[in-house]
Amino acid sequence: MAGSNSAVQQRGGLGKFFRGVKAELKKVVWPTKKELINYTIVVFVVTIFIAALISVVDAIFAQLFNTFLHFVG
The missing domain is CATH 1.10.287 (Helix Hairpins)
Structure with missing residues (x-):
């Protein structure tokens, strides 16, 4: 059961990761x-x-x- 749960977290986690990257890049003072x-x-x-x-x-x-x-x- 843990395997299927982690697969769902990984798919959702990837989108969350990229949203986080985009948010952090907006904070950068270039x-x-x-x-x-x-x-x-x-x-x-x-x-x-x-x-x-x-x-x-x-x-x-x-x-x-x-x-x-x-x-x-």
Whole structure:
């Protein structure tokens, strides 16, 4: 009996789910075009900065590793 009851709940639940999604999307405060452009620029700048930082740290560790190998070998 529980199986047939859960099937009914799932069918009704799916419609209820989508109605809930639609209601929640109406509550969203979407960014303006200017805000969206500013956020996108910030993401690009931070991404480039982090990539450069990782590159510098990688170069430093590579040099240290090569120096270590020179002394050991």
